[in-house]
Amino acid sequence: xxxxxxxLEGPDLAALAGLLADGTRASFCLALLDGRAWTATxxxxxxxxxxxxxxxxxxxxxGGGLLAQERQGRxxxxxxxxxxxxxxxxxxxxxxxxxxxxxRSLPAVNRSRALARARTxxxxxxxxxxxxxxxxxxxxxxxxxxxxxxxxxxGIAWLAGLxxxxxxxxxxxxxxxxxxxxxxxPHLAGAVGAALCRHAFDSGWITRIGTGRAVALTEIGRRxxxxxxxxxxxxxxxxx
Amino acid sequence: xxxxxxxLEGPDLAALAGLLADGTRASFCLALLDGRAWTATxxxxxxxxxxxxxxxxxxxxxGGGLLAQERQGRxxxxxxxxxxxxxxxxxxxxxxxxxxxxxRSLPAVNRSRALARARTxxxxxxxxxxxxxxxxxxxxxxxxxxxxxxxxxxGIAWLAGLxxxxxxxxxxxxxxxxxxxxxxxPHLAGAVGAALCRHAFDSGWITRIGTGRAVALTEIGRRxxxxxxxxxxxxxxxxx
DNA sequence: AAGACACTTCGGCCCTCACCGAAGGATCGC
DNA sequence: GCGATCCTTCGGTGAGGGCCGAAGTGTCTT
Numbered sequence: 001x002x003x004x005x006x007x008l009e010g011p012d013l014a015a016l017a018g019l020l021a022d023g024t025r026a027s028f029c030l031a032l033l034d035g036r037a038w039t040a041t042x043x044x045x046x047x048x049x050x051x052x053x054x055x056x057x058x059x060x061x062x063g064g065g066l067l068a069q070e071r072q073g074r075x076x077x078x079x080x081x082x083x084x085x086x087x088x089x090x091x092x093x094x095x096x097x098x099x100x101x102x103x104r105s106l107p108a109v110n111r112s113r114a115l116a117r118a119r120t121x122x123x124x125x126x127x128x129x130x131x132x133x134x135x136x137x138x139x140x141x142x143x144x145x146x147x148x149x150x151x152x153x154x155g156i157a158w159l160a161g162l163x164x165x166x167x168x169x170x171x172x173x174x175x176x177x178x179x180x181x182x183x184x185x186p187h188l189a190g191a192v193g194a195a196l197c198r199h200a201f202d203s204g205w206i207t208r209i210g211t212g213r214a215v216a217l218t219e220i221g222r223r224x225x226x227x228x229x230x231x232x233x234x235x236x237x238x239x240x
Numbered sequence: 241x242x243x244x245x246x247x248l249e250g251p252d253l254a255a256l257a258g259l260l261a262d263g264t265r266a267s268f269c270l271a272l273l274d275g276r277a278w279t280a281t282x283x284x285x286x287x288x289x290x291x292x293x294x295x296x297x298x299x300x301x302x303g304g305g306l307l308a309q310e311r312q313g314r315x316x317x318x319x320x321x322x323x324x325x326x327x328x329x330x331x332x333x334x335x336x337x338x339x340x341x342x343x344r345s346l347p348a349v350n351r352s353r354a355l356a357r358a359r360t361x362x363x364x365x366x367x368x369x370x371x372x373x374x375x376x377x378x379x380x381x382x383x384x385x386x387x388x389x390x391x392x393x394x395g396i397a398w399l400a401g402l403x404x405x406x407x408x409x410x411x412x413x414x415x416x417x418x419x420x421x422x423x424x425x426p427h428l429a430g431a432v433g434a435a436l437c438r439h440a441f442d443s444g445w446i447t448r449i450g451t452g453r454a455v456a457l458t459e460i461g462r463r464x465x466x467x468x469x470x471x472x473x474x475x476x477x478x479x480x
Numbered sequence: 481a482a483g484a485c486a487c488t489t490c491g492g493c494c495c496t497c498a499c500c501g502a503a504g505g506a507t508c509g510c
Numbered sequence: 511g512c513g514a515t516c517c518t519t520c521g522g523t524g525a526g527g528g529c530c531g532a533a534g535t536g537t538c539t540t
Contacts, residue, residue, distance in 0.1 A: 010265075010268075011266070011267075013269070020257035021254050023251040024528080024529095028250075030250060041485090041487080049529075051487065051488085052530070053530070055489085056527095056528080073537055087331075146390075148388050148390045148413050148414060149413075150390050173389075190388070262497090264499095291517065295518055314515065314516045315517085482539100483540085487537100488534080489534075490532090492530090497526090497527105501521100503518100505516105506518095507514100507516080
């Protein structure tokens with residue numbers, strides 16, 4: 001009945017890893033970690049390669065199942081295939097030894113500050129804001145870390161009070177810890193993390209800054225988080 | 241105070257992925273997933289490459305932090321560096337599209353049957369036995385999958401009854417689901433999974449078959465699992 | 481219809497890297 | 511000490527793959 005003959009060999013694993021073993025392709029995937037769809041040209045410019053080179057890489061990534069694509073007119077939109085893929089890249093990124101690259105220009109410094117303050121991580125919230133929300137939820141007994149991360153009964157009720165329904169059970173874990181690159185502490189991911197992030201956008205708590213993955217807390221969001229989580233406002237002063 | 245300037249670039253991620261992007265190195269890592277230490281020659285023979293080639297690959301893997309090594313006389317013992325690394329390889333392996341390789345010879349069939357029945361997966365139990373234990377623990381209310389995988393109070397008591405103390409809290413999650421390659425269903429991993437596996441070896445419930453990662457259930461183990469989990473004996477008939 | 485734009489295909493360049501065999505330590509057993 | 515075993519270093523070879531620019535296809539705008 002079950003397929004016991006499916007044998008995983010070294011080359012199989014190597015083929016998958018090989019997709020991420022190129023600087024340009026890895027750069028694509030890191031950019032796509034913001035959870036949005038990018039066009040081929042945007043990615044090419046982002047990585048600093050010719051359009052033709054980007055095409056070849058995208059063909060490999062899509063063919064390998066890491067990326068999903070949608071054609072719209074003359075545009076080729078591409079995004080991470082699924083949450084599992086996003087988690088794989090996160091995991092890899094969190095284990096990769098990072099070079100210390102002091103930001104060069106003043107705009108670069110501002111950009112990196114904005115990213116550290118609040119950003120999307122695939123489909124959930126990260127940065128100081130994401131971590132602060134996660135820790136406040138823990139302090140209020142909405143999350144429990146004792147034996148693995150879980151959403152408590154109070155947590156379910158709290159979500160309901162915000163108008164967020166529990167996501168249906170799938171293979172994706174409802175709550176999951178995702179190590180924050182800048183904070184070095186975990187923030188909330190998983191289906192519930194995604195639902196919370198979606199709700200934050202829909203309700204105008206947060207809004208995108210420019211075209212990147214950085215987000216800013218709005219005045220509404222600041223007040224809502226203070227009311228519902230007791231978050232002090234130092235976490236998310238709106239940025240220009 | 242915190243290092244906000246550490247920027248992860250594409251090449252950083254690519255360098256890590258590149259370590260696993262070679263068939264031979266991937267084969268090494270899959271072999272090391274049994275959680276034990278292998279010598280360089282064993283790995284070379286396993287992967288079918290010259291000893292000199294194996295040396296080069298091991299240098300890369302150790303240098304990249306994926307493997308830890310210990311020199312003992314003329315032997316170079318090598319093992320996975322830590323549970324995080326093991327989980328990374330598991331994740332990669334579970335996402336890699338696998339070729340269907342019908343086992344060729346009769347001994348190969350027996351080996352693959354033994355592996356499907358019971359084996360180690362890094363430091364915990366996998367195969368039909370690992371999945372059966374996990375599902376029995378779930379049925380008896382020792383594990384809860386509702387909002388992420390957790391060990392229940394009953395589960396803690398059950399472990400204590402077996403003489404297994406709760407592992408101290410570290411960065412490693414106490415319980416974690418690990419997708420079983422052969423069963424396509426999750427089995428118990430994490431610190432508790434590791435403690436249970438260690439206890440199973442120490443108490444003689446299971447024993448290694450030959451030199452691979454396959455294990456066999458002993459008569460003691462069969463009886464203990466029946467008494468404590470109600471496991472029927474079809475799961476683990478001892479193999480020659 | 482014409483031009484601009486987004487993407488793809490192709491050919492060619494060059495560099496990286498996996499591999500081996502031969503030779504040279506290093507360690508163990510006798 | 512003397513082979514046998516385990517590992518390492520080094521040079522050479524060959525294949526693979528990342529890159530670009532030029533030319534071609536399809537799509538949108540004017």
